[in-house]
Amino acid sequence: MLPGLVLAALLVACNGLFGTARNGVDFASNDLRTSHSPLPQASEYVYLVLSAEIAGQRGDYAGALEHYLEAAKLTPDPKVAERATQIALYAKNLGSAAEAAALWSQRDPSNTAPKRISAILNLKQGNLEQGVAQLRTLLSLPSVDVESTLIELVKMLDGELSKEDGLRVMKSLQEAFPHVAEVHFAYALLATNKGEYALALDQTQKALSMQPRWSRAQLLQAQLMSQMGDSESARDIIRKAVSRDPANDRLRLILAQFLTKTGDLRGAERELKGVLSRDPGNDDARFGLAVLLLETGKEDSARAELRKLLGTEKWRGQASFYLGLLELRQNHLPEALVFFDSVDSGPSEFDARVNAVTVLVSLGRVDEARGRLSELRQRFPNESLRLYLVEADLLVKRKEPQAAFDLLTSALAEDPGRAELLYSRALIADQLGRADLLEADLRAVIEKSPNDANALNALGFTLADRNLRLDEAKSLIARAMQLKPNDPAVMDSWGWLHYRLGKLDVALDYLERAHRLFKDPEIAAHLGEVLWESGRREEARRVWRGALSKDPEHREMQRIRSKYREAFLR
Incomplete structure:
Protein backbone atom coordinates (compact mmCIF):
# COMPACT_ATOMS: atom_id res chain seq x y z
CA MET A 1 0.00 0.00 0.00
CA LEU A 2 1.15 3.58 -0.67
CA PRO A 3 2.75 5.23 2.38
CA GLY A 4 0.33 7.65 3.95
CA LEU A 5 -0.20 10.06 6.80
CA VAL A 6 -2.35 9.07 9.73
CA LEU A 7 -4.01 12.31 10.73
CA ALA A 8 -3.96 12.37 14.49
CA ALA A 9 -5.60 15.75 14.52
CA LEU A 10 -6.72 18.33 12.05
CA LEU A 11 -6.00 21.83 13.25
CA VAL A 12 -6.54 24.92 11.17
CA ALA A 13 -4.00 27.75 11.04
CA CYS A 14 -0.62 27.21 12.68
CA ASN A 15 -1.00 23.74 14.16
CA GLY A 16 -0.63 21.93 10.80
CA LEU A 17 -0.80 18.22 9.98
CA PHE A 18 1.15 15.38 11.60
CA GLY A 19 1.86 11.92 10.13
CA THR A 20 3.52 8.59 10.73
CA ALA A 21 5.33 6.21 8.40
CA ARG A 22 3.63 3.45 6.45
CA ASN A 23 4.75 0.73 4.07
CA GLY A 24 7.79 1.59 1.98
CA VAL A 25 8.85 5.25 2.49
CA ASP A 26 9.72 6.59 5.93
CA PHE A 27 7.86 9.82 6.67
CA ALA A 28 8.30 9.76 10.44
CA SER A 29 10.36 12.95 10.30
CA ASN A 30 8.59 14.39 7.27
CA ASP A 31 5.59 16.10 8.86
CA LEU A 32 3.74 18.89 7.09
CA ARG A 33 3.78 21.51 9.83
CA THR A 34 3.99 25.06 8.58
CA SER A 35 5.78 26.83 11.36
CA HIS A 36 7.85 28.87 8.89
CA SER A 37 5.00 30.06 6.69
CA PRO A 38 1.24 30.42 7.09
CA LEU A 39 -1.10 27.86 5.59
CA PRO A 40 -2.89 28.79 2.34
CA GLN A 41 -6.67 28.73 2.17
CA ALA A 42 -7.10 26.18 4.95
CA SER A 43 -10.20 24.42 3.73
CA GLU A 44 -8.89 23.80 0.21
CA TYR A 45 -5.46 22.69 1.46
CA VAL A 46 -6.93 20.33 4.05
CA TYR A 47 -9.36 18.92 1.50
CA LEU A 48 -6.54 18.14 -0.93
CA VAL A 49 -4.35 16.47 1.71
CA LEU A 50 -7.24 14.43 3.10
CA SER A 51 -8.30 13.40 -0.40
CA ALA A 52 -4.72 12.38 -1.20
CA GLU A 53 -4.48 10.27 1.94
CA ILE A 54 -7.82 8.55 1.35
CA ALA A 55 -6.85 7.80 -2.26
CA GLY A 56 -3.51 6.38 -1.12
CA GLN A 57 -5.16 4.14 1.48
CA ARG A 58 -7.41 2.78 -1.28
CA GLY A 59 -4.47 2.10 -3.57
CA ASP A 60 -5.39 4.93 -5.93
CA TYR A 61 -1.83 6.23 -6.35
CA ALA A 62 -2.69 8.42 -9.32
CA GLY A 63 -5.40 10.18 -7.27
CA ALA A 64 -3.10 10.57 -4.26
CA LEU A 65 -0.41 12.06 -6.45
CA GLU A 66 -2.80 14.45 -8.20
CA HIS A 67 -4.10 15.85 -4.91
CA TYR A 68 -0.69 16.15 -3.27
CA LEU A 69 0.69 17.93 -6.31
CA GLU A 70 -2.16 20.44 -6.16
CA ALA A 71 -1.57 20.91 -2.44
CA ALA A 72 2.12 21.52 -3.11
CA LYS A 73 1.22 24.33 -5.50
CA LEU A 74 -0.86 26.03 -2.83
CA THR A 75 1.74 26.21 -0.06
CA PRO A 76 5.28 27.53 0.14
CA ASP A 77 6.12 24.72 2.57
CA PRO A 78 8.77 22.50 0.88
CA LYS A 79 7.62 19.48 2.91
CA VAL A 80 4.47 19.18 0.81
CA ALA A 81 6.40 19.30 -2.48
CA GLU A 82 8.86 16.76 -1.09
CA ARG A 83 5.94 14.50 -0.20
CA ALA A 84 4.50 14.84 -3.71
CA THR A 85 7.91 14.02 -5.20
CA GLN A 86 8.23 10.86 -3.10
CA ILE A 87 4.75 9.66 -4.07
CA ALA A 88 5.42 10.32 -7.76
CA LEU A 89 8.67 8.39 -7.60
CA TYR A 90 6.93 5.56 -5.75
CA ALA A 91 4.28 5.46 -8.47
CA LYS A 92 7.01 5.70 -11.19
CA ASN A 93 5.30 8.77 -12.67
CA LEU A 94 8.42 10.53 -13.93
CA GLY A 95 6.64 13.55 -15.38
CA SER A 96 4.86 14.37 -12.12
CA ALA A 97 8.00 13.60 -10.15
CA ALA A 98 9.91 16.17 -12.20
CA GLU A 99 7.16 18.76 -11.66
CA ALA A 100 7.05 18.09 -7.92
CA ALA A 101 10.83 18.15 -7.59
CA ALA A 102 10.92 21.52 -9.37
CA LEU A 103 8.41 22.89 -6.82
CA TRP A 104 10.44 21.40 -3.99
CA SER A 105 13.62 23.04 -5.27
CA GLN A 106 11.90 26.43 -5.63
CA ARG A 107 10.63 26.27 -2.06
CA ASP A 108 13.95 25.09 -0.59
CA PRO A 109 16.73 26.55 -2.81
CA SER A 110 19.57 25.45 -0.54
CA ASN A 111 18.55 21.79 -0.57
CA THR A 112 20.52 19.75 -3.13
CA ALA A 113 18.22 16.68 -3.01
CA PRO A 114 15.48 18.02 -5.33
CA LYS A 115 18.10 19.36 -7.74
CA ARG A 116 19.72 15.92 -7.95
CA ILE A 117 16.33 14.27 -8.48
CA SER A 118 15.37 16.78 -11.18
CA ALA A 119 18.61 16.20 -13.08
CA ILE A 120 18.28 12.43 -12.96
CA LEU A 121 14.62 12.56 -13.99
CA ASN A 122 15.46 14.67 -17.02
CA LEU A 123 18.12 12.19 -18.03
CA LYS A 124 15.71 9.26 -17.60
CA GLN A 125 13.18 11.01 -19.84
CA GLY A 126 15.78 11.60 -22.55
CA ASN A 127 16.25 15.31 -21.88
CA LEU A 128 20.02 14.94 -21.88
CA GLU A 129 21.00 18.58 -22.41
CA GLN A 130 18.70 19.82 -19.66
CA GLY A 131 19.80 17.04 -17.31
CA VAL A 132 23.49 17.74 -17.92
CA ALA A 133 22.93 21.47 -17.38
CA GLN A 134 21.27 20.74 -14.04
CA LEU A 135 24.11 18.41 -13.06
CA ARG A 136 26.66 21.11 -13.86
CA THR A 137 24.82 23.52 -11.59
CA LEU A 138 24.47 20.91 -8.88
CA LEU A 139 28.14 19.88 -8.93
CA SER A 140 29.16 23.54 -8.68
CA LEU A 141 27.38 24.00 -5.36
CA PRO A 142 29.72 24.08 -2.34
CA SER A 143 27.28 22.00 -0.25
CA VAL A 144 26.99 19.04 -2.62
CA ASP A 145 28.70 15.71 -1.90
CA VAL A 146 30.35 15.37 -5.31
CA GLU A 147 31.53 11.77 -5.02
CA SER A 148 28.26 10.27 -3.73
CA THR A 149 26.23 12.28 -6.25
CA LEU A 150 28.36 10.99 -9.11
CA ILE A 151 28.26 7.39 -7.88
CA GLU A 152 24.45 7.57 -7.76
CA LEU A 153 24.49 9.09 -11.24
CA VAL A 154 26.67 6.27 -12.61
CA LYS A 155 24.29 3.64 -11.24
CA MET A 156 21.37 5.34 -12.97
CA LEU A 157 23.22 5.84 -16.26
CA ASP A 158 24.39 2.23 -16.27
CA GLY A 159 20.95 0.79 -15.58
CA GLU A 160 18.57 3.09 -17.44
CA LEU A 161 20.32 4.80 -20.35
CA SER A 162 21.88 3.33 -23.44
CA LYS A 163 25.62 2.91 -23.53
CA GLU A 164 25.99 5.79 -25.99
CA ASP A 165 23.79 8.24 -24.05
CA GLY A 166 25.36 7.35 -20.70
CA LEU A 167 28.89 7.89 -21.96
CA ARG A 168 27.79 11.11 -23.69
CA VAL A 169 26.50 12.49 -20.38
CA MET A 170 29.72 11.64 -18.55
CA LYS A 171 31.86 13.07 -21.34
CA SER A 172 29.95 16.35 -21.10
CA LEU A 173 30.53 16.49 -17.35
CA GLN A 174 34.20 15.66 -17.75
CA GLU A 175 34.56 18.50 -20.26
CA ALA A 176 32.79 20.85 -17.85
CA PHE A 177 34.92 19.78 -14.86
CA PRO A 178 38.32 18.79 -16.31
CA HIS A 179 40.11 19.32 -13.00
CA VAL A 180 37.73 17.39 -10.73
CA ALA A 181 39.13 13.92 -10.01
CA GLU A 182 35.74 12.52 -8.94
CA VAL A 183 34.25 13.29 -12.36
CA HIS A 184 37.03 11.40 -14.14
CA PHE A 185 36.64 8.51 -11.71
CA ALA A 186 32.85 8.34 -12.27
CA TYR A 187 33.42 8.43 -16.04
CA ALA A 188 35.87 5.54 -15.62
CA LEU A 189 33.37 3.53 -13.58
CA LEU A 190 30.69 3.87 -16.22
CA ALA A 191 33.13 3.06 -19.03
CA THR A 192 34.22 -0.04 -17.10
CA ASN A 193 30.63 -1.21 -16.72
CA LYS A 194 30.11 -0.70 -20.44
CA GLY A 195 33.23 -2.65 -21.41
CA GLU A 196 35.18 0.39 -22.65
CA TYR A 197 38.34 -0.55 -20.76
CA ALA A 198 40.80 1.68 -22.63
CA LEU A 199 38.61 4.75 -22.02
CA ALA A 200 38.12 3.72 -18.39
CA LEU A 201 41.87 3.31 -17.85
CA ASP A 202 42.56 6.74 -19.40
CA GLN A 203 40.00 8.41 -17.11
CA THR A 204 41.29 6.54 -14.05
CA GLN A 205 44.82 7.72 -14.76
CA LYS A 206 43.58 11.31 -15.03
CA ALA A 207 41.84 10.98 -11.66
CA LEU A 208 45.03 9.58 -10.12
CA SER A 209 47.11 12.40 -11.60
CA MET A 210 45.04 14.74 -9.42
CA GLN A 211 44.76 12.46 -6.37
CA PRO A 212 47.73 10.04 -6.51
CA ARG A 213 46.89 8.37 -3.19
CA TRP A 214 43.21 7.74 -3.92
CA SER A 215 42.97 4.03 -3.09
CA ARG A 216 39.57 3.57 -4.73
CA ALA A 217 40.91 4.83 -8.03
CA GLN A 218 44.02 2.68 -7.66
CA LEU A 219 41.84 -0.38 -7.18
CA LEU A 220 39.87 0.46 -10.32
CA GLN A 221 43.11 0.93 -12.25
CA ALA A 222 44.31 -2.49 -11.08
CA GLN A 223 40.98 -4.09 -11.96
CA LEU A 224 41.11 -2.63 -15.46
CA MET A 225 44.65 -3.82 -16.07
CA SER A 226 43.67 -7.28 -14.91
CA GLN A 227 40.66 -7.32 -17.24
CA MET A 228 42.91 -6.20 -20.08
CA GLY A 229 45.20 -9.17 -19.41
CA ASP A 230 47.99 -7.45 -17.50
CA SER A 231 47.63 -9.15 -14.10
CA GLU A 232 51.24 -8.49 -13.12
CA SER A 233 50.88 -4.73 -13.53
CA ALA A 234 47.61 -4.89 -11.62
CA ARG A 235 49.35 -6.69 -8.78
CA ASP A 236 52.18 -4.15 -8.76
CA ILE A 237 49.70 -1.26 -8.53
CA ILE A 238 48.06 -2.84 -5.50
CA ARG A 239 51.48 -3.51 -3.93
CA LYS A 240 52.38 0.16 -4.28
CA ALA A 241 49.05 1.20 -2.82
CA VAL A 242 49.65 -1.13 0.14
CA SER A 243 53.16 0.24 0.67
CA ARG A 244 51.72 3.77 0.85
CA ASP A 245 48.93 2.70 3.21
CA PRO A 246 50.21 -0.41 5.04
CA ALA A 247 47.43 -0.36 7.63
CA ASN A 248 44.70 -0.58 4.97
CA ASP A 249 43.51 -4.18 5.32
CA ARG A 250 41.01 -3.77 2.48
CA LEU A 251 43.90 -3.13 0.12
CA ARG A 252 45.71 -6.17 1.48
CA LEU A 253 42.66 -8.36 0.86
CA ILE A 254 42.56 -7.19 -2.74
CA LEU A 255 46.30 -7.79 -3.06
CA ALA A 256 45.71 -11.34 -1.83
CA GLN A 257 43.12 -11.80 -4.58
CA PHE A 258 45.57 -10.65 -7.23
CA LEU A 259 48.32 -12.85 -5.84
CA THR A 260 45.97 -15.82 -5.99
CA LYS A 261 45.02 -14.99 -9.56
CA THR A 262 48.67 -14.80 -10.65
CA GLY A 263 49.49 -18.10 -8.94
CA ASP A 264 51.39 -16.75 -5.95
CA LEU A 265 49.35 -18.73 -3.42
CA ARG A 266 52.03 -18.57 -0.76
CA GLY A 267 52.13 -14.77 -1.01
CA ALA A 268 48.34 -14.59 -0.85
CA GLU A 269 48.31 -16.79 2.25
CA ARG A 270 50.93 -14.57 3.86
CA GLU A 271 48.86 -11.43 3.25
CA LEU A 272 45.66 -12.99 4.60
CA LYS A 273 47.38 -14.28 7.71
CA GLY A 274 48.92 -10.84 8.20
CA VAL A 275 45.47 -9.22 8.13
CA LEU A 276 44.18 -11.75 10.66
CA SER A 277 47.14 -11.22 12.96
CA ARG A 278 46.27 -7.52 13.14
CA ASP A 279 42.52 -8.01 13.16
CA PRO A 280 41.38 -11.50 14.27
CA GLY A 281 37.78 -10.44 13.74
CA ASN A 282 38.21 -9.82 10.01
CA ASP A 283 35.89 -12.55 8.75
CA ASP A 284 36.43 -11.63 5.09
CA ALA A 285 40.12 -12.41 5.45
CA ARG A 286 39.36 -15.61 7.34
CA PHE A 287 37.04 -16.89 4.63
CA GLY A 288 39.56 -16.01 1.92
CA LEU A 289 42.25 -17.86 3.86
CA ALA A 290 40.01 -20.92 4.33
CA VAL A 291 39.31 -21.17 0.59
CA LEU A 292 42.99 -20.69 -0.19
CA LEU A 293 43.94 -23.46 2.25
CA LEU A 294 41.44 -25.74 0.54
CA GLU A 295 42.98 -25.01 -2.85
CA THR A 296 46.44 -25.86 -1.54
CA GLY A 297 45.30 -29.12 0.03
CA LYS A 298 45.61 -28.01 3.66
CA GLU A 299 42.26 -29.46 4.60
CA ASP A 300 42.69 -29.61 8.38
CA SER A 301 43.72 -25.97 8.54
CA ALA A 302 40.90 -24.98 6.21
CA ARG A 303 38.40 -26.86 8.36
CA ALA A 304 39.59 -25.03 11.48
CA GLU A 305 39.15 -21.62 9.82
CA LEU A 306 35.74 -22.52 8.42
CA ARG A 307 34.47 -23.68 11.80
CA LYS A 308 35.37 -20.28 13.25
CA LEU A 309 33.06 -18.71 10.67
CA LEU A 310 30.02 -20.78 11.63
CA GLY A 311 29.15 -18.20 14.27
CA THR A 312 29.14 -15.29 11.81
CA GLU A 313 26.04 -14.14 9.98
CA LYS A 314 27.80 -13.15 6.76
CA TRP A 315 29.86 -16.29 6.17
CA ARG A 316 27.90 -19.02 8.01
CA GLY A 317 26.24 -20.38 4.89
CA GLN A 318 29.35 -20.55 2.74
CA ALA A 319 31.41 -21.95 5.61
CA SER A 320 28.84 -24.73 6.10
CA PHE A 321 28.89 -25.45 2.36
CA TYR A 322 32.66 -25.86 2.24
CA LEU A 323 32.66 -27.93 5.42
CA GLY A 324 30.09 -30.16 3.73
CA LEU A 325 32.39 -30.54 0.73
CA LEU A 326 35.25 -31.48 3.04
CA GLU A 327 33.19 -34.17 4.76
CA LEU A 328 31.96 -35.43 1.39
CA ARG A 329 35.52 -35.64 0.12
CA GLN A 330 36.36 -37.90 3.06
CA ASN A 331 33.16 -39.94 2.51
CA HIS A 332 31.68 -38.80 5.83
CA LEU A 333 28.20 -38.75 4.29
CA PRO A 334 25.94 -38.12 7.33
CA GLU A 335 28.19 -35.27 8.48
CA ALA A 336 28.26 -33.79 4.97
CA LEU A 337 24.46 -33.91 4.80
CA VAL A 338 24.13 -32.02 8.09
CA PHE A 339 26.37 -29.21 6.81
CA PHE A 340 24.66 -28.99 3.41
CA ASP A 341 21.21 -28.92 5.01
CA SER A 342 22.22 -26.05 7.29
CA VAL A 343 22.72 -23.74 4.29
CA ASP A 344 19.30 -22.11 3.97
CA SER A 345 20.18 -18.85 2.22
CA GLY A 346 22.97 -17.01 0.43
CA PRO A 347 25.02 -17.67 -2.71
CA SER A 348 25.81 -21.30 -1.80
CA GLU A 349 22.25 -22.40 -1.01
CA PHE A 350 21.44 -23.95 -4.38
CA ASP A 351 24.73 -25.83 -4.71
CA ALA A 352 24.44 -27.02 -1.10
CA ARG A 353 20.98 -28.43 -1.74
CA VAL A 354 22.07 -30.20 -4.93
CA ASN A 355 25.03 -31.69 -3.08
CA ALA A 356 22.66 -32.82 -0.34
CA VAL A 357 20.71 -34.72 -3.00
CA THR A 358 23.94 -36.40 -4.13
CA VAL A 359 24.66 -37.44 -0.55
CA LEU A 360 21.15 -38.85 -0.12
CA VAL A 361 21.61 -40.97 -3.25
CA SER A 362 24.92 -42.29 -1.92
CA LEU A 363 23.16 -43.13 1.36
CA GLY A 364 20.53 -45.09 -0.55
CA ARG A 365 17.75 -42.60 0.24
CA VAL A 366 16.80 -42.20 -3.42
CA ASP A 367 13.09 -41.49 -2.95
CA GLU A 368 13.95 -38.70 -0.53
CA ALA A 369 16.48 -37.36 -3.02
CA ARG A 370 13.85 -37.27 -5.78
CA GLY A 371 11.42 -35.53 -3.45
CA ARG A 372 14.01 -32.86 -2.74
CA LEU A 373 14.68 -32.37 -6.44
CA SER A 374 10.99 -31.76 -6.98
CA GLU A 375 10.97 -29.19 -4.16
CA LEU A 376 14.08 -27.52 -5.59
CA ARG A 377 12.37 -27.07 -8.95
CA GLN A 378 9.64 -25.14 -7.16
CA ARG A 379 12.07 -23.05 -5.14
CA PHE A 380 14.54 -22.39 -7.96
CA PRO A 381 12.45 -22.32 -11.17
CA ASN A 382 15.33 -20.84 -13.15
CA GLU A 383 17.35 -23.97 -12.38
CA SER A 384 14.59 -26.45 -13.28
CA LEU A 385 16.36 -27.60 -16.46
CA ARG A 386 19.50 -28.56 -14.58
CA LEU A 387 17.46 -30.26 -11.86
CA TYR A 388 15.46 -32.33 -14.35
CA LEU A 389 18.71 -33.49 -15.95
CA VAL A 390 20.18 -34.36 -12.54
CA GLU A 391 17.14 -36.45 -11.66
CA ALA A 392 17.09 -38.17 -15.06
CA ASP A 393 20.76 -39.09 -14.66
CA LEU A 394 19.98 -40.44 -11.19
CA LEU A 395 17.26 -42.68 -12.60
CA VAL A 396 19.49 -43.93 -15.40
CA LYS A 397 22.17 -44.87 -12.89
CA ARG A 398 19.51 -46.77 -10.94
CA LYS A 399 18.78 -48.62 -14.17
CA GLU A 400 15.32 -47.07 -14.45
CA PRO A 401 15.49 -45.68 -18.00
CA GLN A 402 11.71 -45.72 -18.48
CA ALA A 403 11.22 -43.55 -15.39
CA ALA A 404 13.94 -41.19 -16.67
CA PHE A 405 12.26 -41.06 -20.07
CA ASP A 406 8.89 -40.26 -18.49
CA LEU A 407 10.44 -37.55 -16.32
CA LEU A 408 12.03 -35.82 -19.31
CA THR A 409 8.78 -36.12 -21.25
CA SER A 410 7.04 -34.26 -18.39
CA ALA A 411 9.80 -31.64 -18.44
CA LEU A 412 9.30 -31.16 -22.19
CA ALA A 413 5.58 -30.61 -21.60
CA GLU A 414 6.59 -27.65 -19.42
CA ASP A 415 9.34 -26.44 -21.75
CA PRO A 416 8.59 -27.71 -25.28
CA GLY A 417 11.48 -27.97 -27.69
CA ARG A 418 14.22 -27.44 -25.09
CA ALA A 419 17.32 -28.83 -26.80
CA GLU A 420 19.01 -30.16 -23.65
CA LEU A 421 15.91 -32.11 -22.66
CA LEU A 422 15.40 -33.50 -26.16
CA TYR A 423 19.02 -34.58 -26.38
CA SER A 424 18.95 -36.32 -23.00
CA ARG A 425 15.65 -38.04 -23.78
CA ALA A 426 17.07 -39.23 -27.10
CA LEU A 427 19.97 -40.96 -25.36
CA ILE A 428 17.58 -42.66 -22.95
CA ALA A 429 15.31 -43.68 -25.84
CA ASP A 430 18.34 -45.49 -27.25
CA GLN A 431 18.61 -47.54 -24.04
CA LEU A 432 14.92 -48.40 -24.32
CA GLY A 433 15.37 -49.55 -27.91
CA ARG A 434 13.17 -46.73 -29.20
CA ALA A 435 15.18 -45.84 -32.27
CA ASP A 436 12.25 -43.90 -33.73
CA LEU A 437 12.06 -41.54 -30.74
CA LEU A 438 15.83 -41.23 -30.57
CA GLU A 439 15.99 -40.10 -34.18
CA ALA A 440 13.00 -37.78 -33.85
CA ASP A 441 14.39 -36.00 -30.79
CA LEU A 442 17.86 -35.59 -32.27
CA ARG A 443 16.45 -34.22 -35.51
CA ALA A 444 14.39 -31.74 -33.49
CA VAL A 445 17.56 -30.57 -31.73
CA ILE A 446 19.44 -30.20 -35.02
CA GLU A 447 16.54 -28.30 -36.57
CA LYS A 448 16.69 -25.77 -33.73
CA SER A 449 20.50 -25.76 -33.47
CA PRO A 450 22.13 -26.82 -36.76
CA ASN A 451 25.60 -26.53 -35.24
CA ASP A 452 24.95 -28.68 -32.17
CA ALA A 453 27.94 -30.99 -32.53
CA ASN A 454 26.70 -33.42 -29.88
CA ALA A 455 23.35 -33.93 -31.60
CA LEU A 456 24.95 -34.22 -35.05
CA ASN A 457 27.38 -36.80 -33.72
CA ALA A 458 24.73 -38.76 -31.83
CA LEU A 459 22.40 -39.01 -34.83
CA GLY A 460 25.25 -39.84 -37.21
CA PHE A 461 26.55 -42.53 -34.88
CA THR A 462 23.05 -43.99 -34.42
CA LEU A 463 22.63 -44.38 -38.16
CA ALA A 464 26.12 -45.85 -38.54
CA ASP A 465 25.64 -48.25 -35.65
CA ARG A 466 22.36 -49.50 -37.15
CA ASN A 467 24.07 -49.69 -40.57
CA LEU A 468 21.41 -47.40 -42.05
CA ARG A 469 21.73 -44.47 -44.49
CA LEU A 470 25.51 -44.40 -44.18
CA ASP A 471 25.86 -41.48 -46.59
CA GLU A 472 23.68 -39.35 -44.31
CA ALA A 473 25.56 -40.65 -41.26
CA LYS A 474 28.84 -39.61 -42.87
CA SER A 475 27.52 -36.11 -43.59
CA LEU A 476 26.30 -35.66 -40.01
CA ILE A 477 29.50 -36.90 -38.35
CA ALA A 478 31.65 -34.88 -40.76
CA ARG A 479 29.84 -31.72 -39.64
CA ALA A 480 30.44 -32.72 -36.03
CA MET A 481 34.13 -33.29 -36.82
CA GLN A 482 34.41 -29.77 -38.20
CA LEU A 483 32.92 -28.36 -35.02
CA LYS A 484 34.83 -30.62 -32.58
CA PRO A 485 37.85 -32.05 -34.40
CA ASN A 486 39.58 -33.27 -31.22
CA ASP A 487 36.58 -34.70 -29.40
CA PRO A 488 37.15 -38.43 -28.70
CA ALA A 489 33.42 -39.20 -28.94
CA VAL A 490 33.26 -37.72 -32.44
CA MET A 491 36.49 -39.52 -33.43
CA ASP A 492 34.92 -42.76 -32.22
CA SER A 493 31.83 -42.17 -34.38
CA TRP A 494 33.96 -41.37 -37.41
CA GLY A 495 36.03 -44.51 -36.89
CA TRP A 496 32.92 -46.67 -36.36
CA LEU A 497 31.34 -45.25 -39.51
CA HIS A 498 34.39 -46.25 -41.55
CA TYR A 499 34.26 -49.72 -40.01
CA ARG A 500 30.70 -49.99 -41.34
CA LEU A 501 31.97 -48.76 -44.71
CA GLY A 502 34.63 -51.48 -44.70
CA LYS A 503 37.57 -49.10 -44.44
CA LEU A 504 39.36 -50.77 -41.54
CA ASP A 505 42.60 -48.77 -41.74
CA VAL A 506 40.79 -45.42 -41.44
CA ALA A 507 38.58 -46.87 -38.71
CA LEU A 508 41.59 -48.04 -36.67
CA ASP A 509 43.37 -44.71 -37.04
CA TYR A 510 40.49 -42.73 -35.54
CA LEU A 511 39.49 -45.31 -32.94
CA GLU A 512 43.05 -45.59 -31.62
CA ARG A 513 43.32 -41.80 -31.39
CA ALA A 514 39.99 -41.62 -29.58
CA HIS A 515 41.04 -44.37 -27.15
CA ARG A 516 44.32 -42.64 -26.35
CA LEU A 517 42.40 -39.49 -25.44
CA PHE A 518 39.63 -41.19 -23.47
Missing part, protein backbone atom coordinates in the same frame (compact mmCIF):
# COMPACT_ATOMS: atom_id res chain seq x y z
CA LYS A 519 39.70 -44.74 -22.09
CA ASP A 520 35.93 -45.15 -22.36
CA PRO A 521 34.47 -48.72 -22.44
CA GLU A 522 32.37 -47.94 -25.53
CA ILE A 523 35.38 -46.67 -27.47
CA ALA A 524 37.34 -49.69 -26.25
CA ALA A 525 34.55 -52.01 -27.45
CA HIS A 526 34.66 -50.46 -30.92
CA LEU A 527 38.44 -50.41 -31.12
CA GLY A 528 38.69 -54.02 -29.97
CA GLU A 529 36.14 -55.17 -32.54
CA VAL A 530 37.99 -53.51 -35.42
CA LEU A 531 41.31 -54.92 -34.15
CA TRP A 532 39.76 -58.38 -33.95
CA GLU A 533 38.30 -58.16 -37.45
CA SER A 534 41.68 -56.92 -38.71
CA GLY A 535 43.36 -60.05 -37.37
CA ARG A 536 45.04 -58.32 -34.42
CA ARG A 537 43.30 -60.49 -31.84
CA GLU A 538 45.73 -60.27 -28.93
CA GLU A 539 45.61 -56.48 -29.10
CA ALA A 540 41.81 -56.68 -29.15
CA ARG A 541 41.81 -58.89 -26.03
CA ARG A 542 44.08 -56.45 -24.18
CA VAL A 543 41.84 -53.50 -25.01
CA TRP A 544 38.71 -55.39 -23.99
CA ARG A 545 40.23 -56.66 -20.75
CA GLY A 546 41.13 -53.10 -19.79
CA ALA A 547 37.57 -51.94 -20.44
CA LEU A 548 36.04 -54.82 -18.47
CA SER A 549 38.24 -54.09 -15.48
CA LYS A 550 36.79 -50.57 -15.41
CA ASP A 551 33.13 -51.36 -16.07
CA PRO A 552 32.23 -55.04 -16.42
CA GLU A 553 28.51 -54.22 -16.75
CA HIS A 554 28.86 -51.74 -19.60
CA ARG A 555 26.27 -52.40 -22.30
CA GLU A 556 28.72 -52.34 -25.22
CA MET A 557 31.12 -54.66 -23.44
CA GLN A 558 28.27 -57.08 -22.77
CA ARG A 559 27.55 -57.01 -26.51
CA ILE A 560 31.21 -57.77 -27.23
CA ARG A 561 31.27 -60.69 -24.79
CA SER A 562 28.20 -62.13 -26.43
CA LYS A 563 29.46 -61.64 -30.00
CA TYR A 564 33.09 -62.71 -29.45
CA ARG A 565 32.79 -65.47 -26.85
CA GLU A 566 36.03 -67.11 -27.92
CA ALA A 567 37.97 -63.98 -27.04
CA PHE A 568 37.14 -64.49 -23.36
CA LEU A 569 37.67 -68.24 -23.04
CA ARG A 570 41.22 -67.83 -21.81
